[in-house]
Amino acid sequence: MNHCDLTLYLCTDRHWLGDMSIAESVERAIEGGVTLVQLREKDVSTAQFLQAAQEVQEVCRRHGIPLIINDRIDIALAVDADGVHVGQTDMPCAIARRLIGPDKILGVSASTPEHARRAREDGADYIGIGAAFLTDTKAVGRALTRDEIVEVLKAGGIPACAIGGINEVTGPQLEGLGLDGISVISSILSRPDITAAARTMRDVAEKIKG
Amino acid sequence: MNHCDLTLYLCTDRHWLGDMSIAESVERAIEGGVTLVQLREKDVSTAQFLQAAQEVQEVCRRHGIPLIINDRIDIALAVDADGVHVGQTDMPCAIARRLIGPDKILGVSASTPEHARRAREDGADYIGIGAAFLTDTKAVGRALTRDEIVEVLKAGGIPACAIGGINEVTGPQLEGLGLDGISVISSILSRPDITAAARTMRDVAEKIKG
Numbered sequence: 001m002n003h004c005d006l007t008l009y010l011c012t013d014r015h016w017l018g019d020m021s022i023a024e025s026v027e028r029a030i031e032g033g034v035t036l037v038q039l040r041e042k043d044v045s046t047a048q049f050l051q052a053a054q055e056v057q058e059v060c061r062r063h064g065i066p067l068i069i070n071d072r073i074d075i076a077l078a079v080d081a082d083g084v085h086v087g088q089t090d091m092p093c094a095i096a097r098r099l100i101g102p103d104k105i106l107g108v109s110a111s112t113p114e115h116a117r118r119a120r121e122d123g124a125d126y127i128g129i130g131a132a133f134l135t136d137t138k139a140v141g142r143a144l145t146r147d148e149i150v151e152v153l154k155a156g157g158i159p160a161c162a163i164g165g166i167n168e169v170t171g172p173q174l175e176g177l178g179l180d181g182i183s184v185i186s187s188i189l190s191r192p193d194i195t196a197a198a199r200t201m202r203d204v205a206e207k208i209k210g
Numbered sequence: 211m212n213h214c215d216l217t218l219y220l221c222t223d224r225h226w227l228g229d230m231s232i233a234e235s236v237e238r239a240i241e242g243g244v245t246l247v248q249l250r251e252k253d254v255s256t257a258q259f260l261q262a263a264q265e266v267q268e269v270c271r272r273h274g275i276p277l278i279i280n281d282r283i284d285i286a287l288a289v290d291a292d293g294v295h296v297g298q299t300d301m302p303c304a305i306a307r308r309l310i311g312p313d314k315i316l317g318v319s320a321s322t323p324e325h326a327r328r329a330r331e332d333g334a335d336y337i338g339i340g341a342a343f344l345t346d347t348k349a350v351g352r353a354l355t356r357d358e359i360v361e362v363l364k365a366g367g368i369p370a371c372a373i374g375g376i377n378e379v380t381g382p383q384l385e386g387l388g389l390d391g392i393s394v395i396s397s398i399l400s401r402p403d404i405t406a407a408a409r410t411m412r413d414v415a416e417k418i419k420g
Contacts, residue, residue: 045299045300046281046282046296046299046300046301047298047299047300047301047302048299050301050302050305071256072256072284073284073287073288074282074283074284074287074301074309077283077284077309078283078301078305078309086256088257089255089256089257089258090255090256090257091256091257091260091284091288092257092260095260095288099284099287099288
């Protein structure tokens with residue numbers, strides 16, 4: 001199993017950034033304490049996704065932070081990213097593992113114990129459990145309860161972070177569940193001072209771990 | 211260079227199909243004389259694209275017709291398709307060639323002599339030249355003139371088909387340009403009898419070749 005530090009896992013979202021490039025936003029977030037970066041792009045061409053991946057990877061490598069590509073294994077292979085994250089409507093986990101090989105990080109979104117079990121069986125290195133809270137970033141039916149998060153976590157039996165609506169107010173509610181970290185988007189990227197926001201969320205993450 | 215028969219090259223488009231599956235439409239088209247199939251999907255999830263690719267591939271293999279995947283190299287690798295077709299806003303041709311290896315078919319969309327030259331240099335097996343005519347399928351600024359098509363063709367120096375707005379009325383105007391075939395979508399898939407439409411377009415294709 002490939003290891004990665006899930007403590008503060010940034011998912012990108014270019015819609016928050018205004019004129020700032022994704023790479024610049026990622027660099028500011030890393031300077032505030034992000035431990036892992038996932039490049040997530042929707043509604044852009046493959047060429048645009050590739051360019052963003054190249055730019056973000058340059059930043060991540062310079063800081064020694066692994067880069068995970070959301071969904072698009074072709075992009076991950078093209079830039080030799082450190083891993084791939086697949087959702088339940090993306091490439092099935094077992095095929096993703098075959099395409100990226102045994103040495104790359106593979107993450108899977110899990111909202112049920114069955115998702116989590118299958119992810120482990122099919123070669124995932126970690127699961128992202130959610131939605132932890134309701135969120136504007138992604139339309140989700142409802143948030144999981146604390147008990148449900150724990151059930152998914154236990155069914156997986158592999159490292160896990162929570163994702164969805166986690167900020168400085170909601171995040172502390174995840175303490176004591178056994179999570180390895182939190183995955184965040186807007187609570188870092190929507191803030192005027194991205195580095196300070198990442199520092200705040202890193203403190204939250206350290207407290208809820210374990 | 212990998213060979214494929216460009217004579218009548220079907221690009222799929224699920225929007226024309228109503229209740230019919232893509233695989234069924236492809237099978238009917240093959241029965242009418244399609245020589246090559248490109249699965250082109252936009253605005254679907256990776257899982258949906260993968261499922262369509264698996265279903266269409268089953269049909270193509272049964273009929274001995276190669277299957278090319280549009281844009282998504284991850285899908286092509288997942289199903290071990292016969293090749294990939296990339297546009298000018300997709301994965302760059304040279305990276306596509308590296309990812310799929312030397313033995314898969316690689317096609318590139320070209321609307322200028324420079325596109326065509328670079329496609330050949332970067333490892334393409336064929337080019338799709340367009341738009342040959344104005345079309346409803348894809349928003350294009352304008353159609354190429356006959357002279358422009360010939361310029362792109364000569365600059366490429368590799369097998370070439372024309373694409374864009376080609377039907378039983380416009381197709382015959384492409385005779386004598388030196389094309390290896392025509393790529394069609396709606397002139398087959400929008401018709402009530404797909405097999406008959408493919409038969410008609412195969413006749414058109416045979417006449418314009420050479």
